[in-house]
Amino acid sequence: MTDLLIHGVSELATPIGTTPQRHSEQGRIHKRAHVSVLCRDGRIAFVGADDELTVEFGTLPETERLDAGGGTLVPGFVDPHTHLPWAGDRAGEFAQRLAGKTYMEIAAEGGGILSTVRATREATEDDLVALVKSRLERMLAWGTTTAEAKSGYGLDLETELKQLRAIRRAGDEHAVDLVPTLLAAHDVPLEYRGDRERYLDLVCSEIVPRVAEQGLARFSDVFCEHGVFTAEESARVLKVAIQHGLKARLHADEFVDSGGAELAAELGALSADHLVAVSRRGMESLAAAGVIAVLLPGTSFFLMKHSYAPARQLIEHGVPVALATDCNPGSSHTESLPMIFVLAVYELGLSIEEALTAVTLNAACSLGLGQEIGSIEVGKWADLVLLDAPQLSYLAYHFGINPVATVVKRGRVVHSA
Numbered sequence: 001m002t003d004l005l006i007h008g009v010s011e012l013a014t015p016i017g018t019t020p021q022r023h024s025e026q027g028r029i030h031k032r033a034h035v036s037v038l039c040r041d042g043r044i045a046f047v048g049a050d051d052e053l054t055v056e057f058g059t060l061p062e063t064e065r066l067d068a069g070g071g072t073l074v075p076g077f078v079d080p081h082t083h084l085p086w087a088g089d090r091a092g093e094f095a096q097r098l099a100g101k102t103y104m105e106i107a108a109e110g111g112g113i114l115s116t117v118r119a120t121r122e123a124t125e126d127d128l129v130a131l132v133k134s135r136l137e138r139m140l141a142w143g144t145t146t147a148e149a150k151s152g153y154g155l156d157l158e159t160e161l162k163q164l165r166a167i168r169r170a171g172d173e174h175a176v177d178l179v180p181t182l183l184a185a186h187d188v189p190l191e192y193r194g195d196r197e198r199y200l201d202l203v204c205s206e207i208v209p210r211v212a213e214q215g216l217a218r219f220s221d222v223f224c225e226h227g228v229f230t231a232e233e234s235a236r237v238l239k240v241a242i243q244h245g246l247k248a249r250l251h252a253d254e255f256v257d258s259g260g261a262e263l264a265a266e267l268g269a270l271s272a273d274h275l276v277a278v279s280r281r282g283m284e285s286l287a288a289a290g291v292i293a294v295l296l297p298g299t300s301f302f303l304m305k306h307s308y309a310p311a312r313q314l315i316e317h318g319v320p321v322a323l324a325t326d327c328n329p330g331s332s333h334t335e336s337l338p339m340i341f342v343l344a345v346y347e348l349g350l351s352i353e354e355a356l357t358a359v360t361l362n363a364a365c366s367l368g369l370g371q372e373i374g375s376i377e378v379g380k381w382a383d384l385v386l387l388d389a390p391q392l393s394y395l396a397y398h399f400g401i402n403p404v405a406t407v408v409k410r411g412r413v414v415h416s417a
Contacts, residue, residue: 004039004411005060006384007050008068012037013392014075014376015361020292020320026362029353031392037073038063039382039411047376066413068386071405072394074356075375076145076383077337078363081273081294081324083183084135084149084170085128085163088119090330103303103331104227104255113153113187116329120153120163128166129173135327136176138335140415143404145383147176148324148367150221152183155199157207160184164216175407175414179367181219181249182211185229185237200233204240212244218368219270220246224253224260231259238267247368253278254299265289271322271366275309276300283310287318292366294322295358297343298332311348322362323355338395338403345396352393382411 012032015021021028036053038046038060046053053060093106093115106112120128132149139147149171151163164180171178184207185200192199211217220241224234238248248267252260254274261282264272272278272286273294286293295309314321323340326332334340337359344355364374373383387394388405395403407415 002412003060003063004066004382004408004413005036005063006039006066006068006073006386006408007036008070009035009037009073010068010070011072011391012047012376013072013356015357016375016377017361018370020290020362020365020370021357022318022320023315026315026321026357027351027353029356029392037376037384039408042382042410042412044376044378044380044382047378066386066406066408070390072387072389072392073376074385074387074392075360076373076385076407076409077143077359078367078369078374079139079144079147079324079327079337080271080322080363080366081296081326082147082149083152083326083328084132084147085151085166086116086120086153086329087123087127087131088116088329090115093330097304110190112330114190116153117155117189121156121159125162125166128163129169132166132170133174135335136170136174140176140407141404142336142338142402143385143407144176144335144337145385145407145409146179146364146367146369146373148179148181148219150181150183152186152221155184155187155189157202157210160207161210161214161216164211168216175409179219179369180217181221182208182217182241182246183221183223184208185222185234187223187228200236203237208237208241208244208246212246217246219249221249221251223251224258224263225251226256226258231263234260235263235267238269242267249273253282257282261286264291270368273324274299275314276305276307278310283314283317283319286314292320292322292362294324294363294366295344295348296324296326296332297347298334298340299326301343301347302332308347311344311350315354320362320365321350321354321358322366323358324363342396342399352396355396356392382408384408388417
């Protein structure tokens with residue numbers, strides 16, 4: 001593997017550590033001016049001044065060089081909540097929402113998730129692989145180097161397996177690393193609407209065991225929400241998943257306080273996601289259990305809800321906060337973490353520094369990857385983003401543009417603007 005030396009960096013900005021950052025630590029960003037970074041065997045081998053580099057490694061005459069041109073270097077972005085393997089679109093529903101219908105009203109009429117289920121069931125595995133890879137290309141261009149990807153548009157055994165196989169194949173064939181999550185309990189499919197208990201039996205007795213047996217997922221997730229799955233039903237699914245070696249994640253308290261945050265804490269889930277309607281008790285439970293709050297401001301923005309997760313209260317309660325796109329066709333159709341970063345600063349009230357930790361180290365930790373990625377430190381994988389900006393604040397200060405100049409994945413340039 002060729003070494004890579006990144007030089008001419010105006011500002012390097014990174015959180016430090018391998019564990020989730022909370023309270024004031026979430027905003028503690030290590031910044032250094034005019035440094036170089038040496039990538040060797042895919043990992044970060046050196047971070048520091050040029051004279052220190054020469055003392056330790058010599059002049060490195062054969063090493064490939066990347067001139068940062070006075071840009072800012074940050075860790076590769078990590079997107080810990082996406083729904084990448086879907087077919088079809090919901091542009092028609094978008095028009096309905098613009099005309100005044102709510103997301104839940106459209107879903108009650110057979111649209112929403114079930115609309116995407118129909119299209120995804122009809123798609124071939126090759127179709128889904130191609131669609132995921134096209135979305136990964138856009139994510140990479142916006143600086144994402146690792147992402148979680150959920151199934152959940154199958155809602156039957158074969159299509160859930162098909163989605164997860166598509167995630168694995170697309171990840172194997174693309175620079176962006178994918179972390180797969182089983183979301184069979186995303187909704188109750190039409191054929192089981194008269195007997196939801198039978199569908200839960202299918203998820204617990206067939207889908208979860210088959211997915212675990214084939215090693216197709218690292219996590220299991222449930223949409224714990226009024227009108228979807230109750231906290232009790234969610235607990236049933238996740239306890240079975242945990243028994244089969246899958247770690248828990250949870251869609252929690254998006255529209256109403258469903259008890260999802262408390263359940264995530266009880267089960268020791270790595271993350272509780274959405275949390276727009278989380279209660280004070282829920283926040284306290286998350287903090288006590290060390291569960292990471294994955295906030296999805298793109299969803300509130302896209303659904304025109306004008307209400308966002310209480311990010312400041314979560315941080316004040318000691319809950320580590322991460323950010324994600326929730327990339328999906330119905331409620332957050334974007335692959336851009338820089339867009340989510342802007343919303344986090346302008347709508348959630350995060351500082352620039354807190355938002356950077358949220359899209360890097362805390363996001364990595366929510367996927368169990370904090371030991372390997374999420375910060376620019378010697379020994380970690382060299383997943384890096386070079387911004388066409390003189391300092392970190394430009395990520396929110398100069399909005400509406402793609403700030404990414406170059407993306408490095410495991411010490412190799414994989415995208416240049």
